[in-house]
Amino acid sequence: MTPRPPALEFAFEAKVECAAPEAIGDGSRGPLSFVPITGGVVEGPLLNGTVVPGGGDWAVERDERVTDVNARYLIRADDGALIDITNRGHFVADPAVARRAEAREPVDPGEYYFRTSPEFRTDAAEHAWLTRTVFVGEARDEAETGRICIRFFAVR
Secondary structure, eight states, X not given: OOOOOXXXXXXXXXXXXXXXXXXXXXXXXXXXXXXXXXXXXXESSSOOEEEEEEEEEEEEEOSSSEEEEEEEEEEEETTSOEEEEEEEEEEEEOHHHHHHHHTTOOOOGGGEEEEEEEEEEOOOGGGGGGGGSOEEEEEEEEGGGTEEEEEEEEXX
């Protein structure tokens, strides 16, 4: 019997607005920076709302090609429920592509790999499905707009 791979269902997209990164310094695994999250919108067939200002993304530059990201922020659903998200992943690009993104130049998403593994927490019954579903995030850096956009897919 040939195993059937899981399917992905588009759930929503978060357009996360970010401030300029702050360099923290060298950490135990490489240079560490912090990107403040200032707001954003969430839109899709399964969830709509806003990104609450005040979260952030801690990024560790593992080497010249790989940056590990660890973002934590809140989503306020249209019905008022708060949803906590921890979103870990990797941004992988050739150094020249990464420099263009850092300079806030437009970079085609096909030039890099930017994937995340989000986890959600909420006690709102109408959004509990987020806490018992595995997701994968496909991110794109819209540095020229100061935004990171993540499309969240439920693994079915």
